[in-house]
Amino acid sequence: MSSDRTDTYCPTMTDLKILSILLSSSGALDSFTIFRRSKFGLKLFFERYSKLLNLSFVSEEDGVARLTATGRALIKHNLPRLGNVKKQWREVPERFIGTRLRDGEFYIPNLELLSIGTFSG
Amino acid sequence: MNKDSFVLVSKLVLKQPWLIPKLDDLYEILYFDCSEEMTRNLIYELLDRFLYVDTAMHHAHMVDLALEIVSEPGIGDENTQIVAMSADWNADSSLEIIYNLKPLMEGHGWRKYSLINRFTHALKTYNATGQNNIILVDDFVGSGQTVLGRIKTIRAQFDGSGITDYTIRVKVLSSTQAGLDNLIASGVNVTAQKIIKKGIDDFYDPPTAAEHRARMLAIESLLSPRYIFGGEEREMPSLGYNGAQAVYCRENANTPNSVFPIFWWPFKADGVERKVVLVRAMGDA
Numbered sequence: 001m002s003s004d005r006t007d008t009y010c011p012t013m014t015d016l017k018i019l020s021i022l023l024s025s026s027g028a029l030d031s032f033t034i035f036r037r038s039k040f041g042l043k044l045f046f047e048r049y050s051k052l053l054n055l056s057f058v059s060e061e062d063g064v065a066r067l068t069a070t071g072r073a074l075i076k077h078n079l080p081r082l083g084n085v086k087k088q089w090r091e092v093p094e095r096f097i098g099t100r101l102r103d104g105e106f107y108i109p110n111l112e113l114l115s116i117g118t119f120s121g
Numbered sequence: 122m123n124k125d126s127f128v129l130v131s132k133l134v135l136k137q138p139w140l141i142p143k144l145d146d147l148y149e150i151l152y153f154d155c156s157e158e159m160t161r162n163l164i165y166e167l168l169d170r171f172l173y174v175d176t177a178m179h180h181a182h183m184v185d186l187a188l189e190i191v192s193e194p195g196i197g198d199e200n201t202q203i204v205a206m207s208a209d210w211n212a213d214s215s216l217e218i219i220y221n222l223k224p225l226m227e228g229h230g231w232r233k234y235s236l237i238n239r240f241t242h243a244l245k246t247y248n249a250t251g252q253n254n255i256i257l258v259d260d261f262v263g264s265g266q267t268v269l270g271r272i273k274t275i276r277a278q279f280d281g282s283g284i285t286d287y288t289i290r291v292k293v294l295s296s297t298q299a300g301l302d303n304l305i306a307s308g309v310n311v312t313a314q315k316i317i318k319k320g321i322d323d324f325y326d327p328p329t330a331a332e333h334r335a336r337m338l339a340i341e342s343l344l345s346p347r348y349i350f351g352g353e354e355r356e357m358p359s360l361g362y363n364g365a366q367a368v369y370c371r372e373n374a375n376t377p378n379s380v381f382p383i384f385w386w387p388f389k390a391d392g393v394e395r396k397v398v399l400v401r402a403m404g405d406a
Contacts (some may be wrong), residue, residue, distance in 0.1 A: 032127045042122065043144045046134050050141060060135070063128060 011074060014040065014048045016082055019057065019067065019075035027067040034065060051076060126152070133165060139173045139372065146396035150383065151338060154343055154395075160336045167320045167381065168398075169369050171180035172372040174295070182314040183295045184285040185249075186258070187225035189292065189312065196254040196288075202235040202246045206259040206271055209239070214260035214375065218294070222258070240271050243406075253287040262313065262370070263379030264363035272309060284296070290294035297365050298323070319366035320381060334360065337381065344395075345388035348403055357382050376401040 011019070021037050022029055035045050049065075052058040057071030067075070101107060108114065122130075130147070134140045135326040140147055147168075174182070190196075190203065205215035219236045226234065235246050243255050255275065262268060268291055279287055291304065296313035304311045306365060318324065321333045341359055348355045358378050361367050365379035376385045376399040385399040 031131060032124050035127060042130070042148075043141065046131070046141045046144065050135055050138050053135065063131070 009057075011078060012048065013081070014038075014044060015052060015057075016075065017080050018048060018052060019071055020079070020082055022058065022065060022067045023072065023075050027072065029065055031060060031065045033036065046103055095113075128308075129165060133168055137168060137171055137173060139175070139370075140168065140398060143398045146398050149396045150398065154340055154383070157336075160340060163268050163321075163333050163336050164340075164383070166380075168384075170320065171368045171370065172315060172317055174369070177186040177372060179294070180221075183221045183225060185314055186218075186292060186294065187222055187229060190222075190256060191226070191229040192230060193256075193290070196256075198231045198233045200252050201254045201256060202237055202243060202248075202250070202252040203256045203258055204240050204243050206257055206267065207239055208241065208271075215258060217260045218260055228277070240275060240380065241278070241370075243275050244282060244284075247279070247284065247287065248282075249273055253284075255287060255289045257289065257291045259293045259368070259376045260374070261305070262291075262293050262300040263365050263377055265300035265307075266296070266305055266357070266363070268300075268309065268311070269307055295369060295371075297367055299363075299365060300379075300386065317367050317369045319370070320368040321360075322367050323366075337383065340383050343390055344386045345390055346384060348388060350404060357386055370399050374398070 017038055017040075018034060021034050023031075031049065034049070037044075038045060040048075049058070052071065053060060056068055057065050057074055059068055130144070130151075130398060133147075134144065151161050151164060155164055190201075203219060203226075205213065205219045207213035207215045219238060223236060226236075235245050235250060235252055237243060240257060247253060256269060257268070257275075257290055259268075272289055272291075275289060279285075280379035289310070290309040291309055293311070293313045295315040295317055296304075296311075297317045297319070299319065301311060301313060301316060321337065322330050324330075325333060337360060341357065344357055346357050348357070359382070361381055362378040366381065370376050370381060378401065380399065380401075385397050385401045387394055387397050387403065389395045
């Protein structure tokens with residue numbers, strides 16, 4: 001049953017963030033601390049947190065949330081989704097990359113800033 | 122948000138998850154409308170004891186209602202008409218009840234009975250079919266006054282036509298205890314799938330209840346006392362219509378005016394719209 005649930009439930013990135021906060025805190029944490037660390041709005045936090053409780057990926061007692069065995073399996077299975085998100089738009093195209101400058105080497109950042117007296121003397 | 126507020130809201134919304142999409146509105150009621158801690162606690166406790174009928178629970182109630190009708194002693198498929206409490210051409214929650222009953226009654230093999238969409242047509246149905254057992258159905262009973270009015274009209278119609286061999290039963294999904302008591306005291310054969318207690322009077326000792334009612338009246342003073350609709354004035358039903366103090370709502374349904382207006386009355390005293398956690402069509406207010 002538990003492996004079924006981890007196989008069939010597709011967690012949102014919000015779910016994974018909540019689960020990973022718990023995982024990195026030895027599996028148990030005050031729900032208020034999870035909320036603060038997640039930096040989510042109150043509504044989004046409770047929408048996902050209550051879902052995780054309902055699906056028994058997380059249990060809560062006296063305000064302390066704990067990862068269940070299935071919750072731990074789910075986040076471990078999905079850890080690569082959190083770490084390996086490649087931001088393609090941050091790759092600079094080859095044609096924009098010039099010769100690398102050596103330390104102390106001069107360069108002109110903006111031709112418009114040159115004046116008649118820049119290099120005199 | 123500090124930890125105390127978070128813990129308060131957390132306990133509430135994990136028990137009443139229907140409030141999660143309404144968190145911003147809830148926050149406004151708890152921390153802007155309620156200036157005192159005791160008032161905030163009262164609102165919190167009322168929301169905590171809300172009966173929220175979600176779609177699954179509503180369906181379960183419908184299944185039970187159908188079962189109750191087919192197992193009712195003394196009536197049968199051939200001689201029964203199930204009649205909505207609806208009075209006219211307006212959309213009404215009782216119409217939803219009779220429509221939902223349709224497949225459920227078929228499931229019990231009932232095919233000869235009638236499903237009637239207006240209570241004034243009960244006599245017409247009797248004249249056409251001879252079905253003399255009337256079951257009035259509705260979603261919710263608040264004070265019970267509407268039900269008594271419907272029964273009075275049906276009796277006047279039948280008695281006026283010299284008909285005496287008919288019965289009237291009332292079956293609803295939810296009723297306030299006071300509404301149910303009122304109907305039973307008037308001799309009505311009535312059942313409800315869920316009974317709703319008064320949110321304040323039935324949960325505190327009399328002195329505490331009096332204090333809480335005063336607190337609620339103080340918050341209600343922030344609301345507009347009336348709403349003008351199509352030339353008609355509708356009074357804000359203080360503590361719920363007829364003081365019903367209901368803490369009840371149904372998913373995707375119109376909130377009854379028996380519910381404390383602080384949760385659904387959409388105007389402040391100065392007429393400006395306010396945030397609410399429940400919705401009621403103000404044409405029915």
